[in-house]
Amino acid sequence: MNEPMTRDAEHSRARILEAAFELFVDRGFDAVSMRELAARSGVTKSLIHHHFGTKEGLWDAVKEAAFARYYEGQRDELEGASGPDAELLRKGVVRYFRFLQENPQVVRLFTWMHLEGDVTCNEMDAELVRLGAGRVREAQEAGLLRSDVNPTHVVTIFIHACSQWFEVRPQHKNWEGIGSDDEYLDDFLKIFMDGLAPRAPETDTDGN
Amino acid sequence: MNEPMTRDAEHSRARILEAAFELFVDRGFDAVSMRELAARSGVTKSLIHHHFGTKEGLWDAVKEAAFARYYEGQRDELEGASGPDAELLRKGVVRYFRFLQENPQVVRLFTWMHLEGDVTCNEMDAELVRLGAGRVREAQEAGLLRSDVNPTHVVTIFIHACSQWFEVRPQHKNWEGIGSDDEYLDDFLKIFMDGLAPRAPETDTDGN
């Protein structure tokens, strides 16, 4: 390997952050000790304090780095999309689902953050939802999606349906009748997209 | 108050369980110390060990008690419902949503359990989903709900949409454009119920 024999602050910081991400995501902030972090990083406990100050400082750095990656990827995809299109929403859901599928650690990290009431990422979070809701609103105004639902709620609903799926999947994968990731996604998309189709008042089946 | 001046094991156990439930739900197992639990319960640390053995034993007892209450309430409602009816599903969603709304601590407890990979309640959990999925299947067979979706997934989707809403509500309540609990529920029900309506093949809009 390319183990640097000399001192390299950036390399050390990266090793520490990587180990901290894995351990914190796996067991939570309080269940991980600085000694364990040091051992996993291959550095001394003192060096972690040198680079990150306190255990909380390291935790903040871990969250910041992970969320920054998530935020930039999501924002680029949202901003890169073209004009209003109902299929755009479907693709957005699939993309978000695939991202969580490939980054299960991110789901756990966000869950820890929610439980501890972390609000440091709220602004970026809100920005992503704002962008997504704007897309939905465009499609509504173009008559491609029903207009009697709150665009922010539309985004919120599919975020919830996706993230919760991966949050509880380890426990529920043995439920009777439960399908694979793709089968769940397919069923969700059927209900979600058909439920969002523009209402056709004349086809009302039982006079409401 | 009816504070017993004499010894009362049941009363002590209840006080300990109550304090442990609040603290564990609020901050998580690892972030709470036995000393803090003792102070909150108004008993000594030794007494907690006397009644529950270890800290893990107390945690297990807390989870068991909370989940038992949840399970019995949900099961009674599911079994008490009458024959297949599309409106039954809507009412089931509303009931589940209201339950979480009135018991936010339960949402947090389940989230902690999921993060730590707890599987002790999986059997009861699966039983509830099995009952709900059976109701959905009945409605499908009666032609009241679309039949091309997995009934277990239908139940899973609304559980996810409801529980995640309350899990992240503290952080997201200030999102631009987000509505109240009831407004979110209304919008979800619109999309969910319309998306589950029986398909009308002749009204296909673009030939699929």
Next chain:
DNA sequence: CCACTAATTGACCGGCCGGTCAGTCAGTGA
């Protein structure tokens, strides 16, 4: 009333916790 059980207590244990600090040493610019 007395023996017995069990609820309850407080002192105490070894160990691990996060954090500090003086000191060493590798790189670097003058």
Next chain:
DNA sequence: TCACTGACTGACCGGCCGGTCAATTAGTGG
């Protein structure tokens, strides 16, 4: 070459951790 910066180390700190145990005491059945 040499002074200086900062990456890095290991010994050490006070404190809190979960858990134990002998002793006390309040109920309880005989």
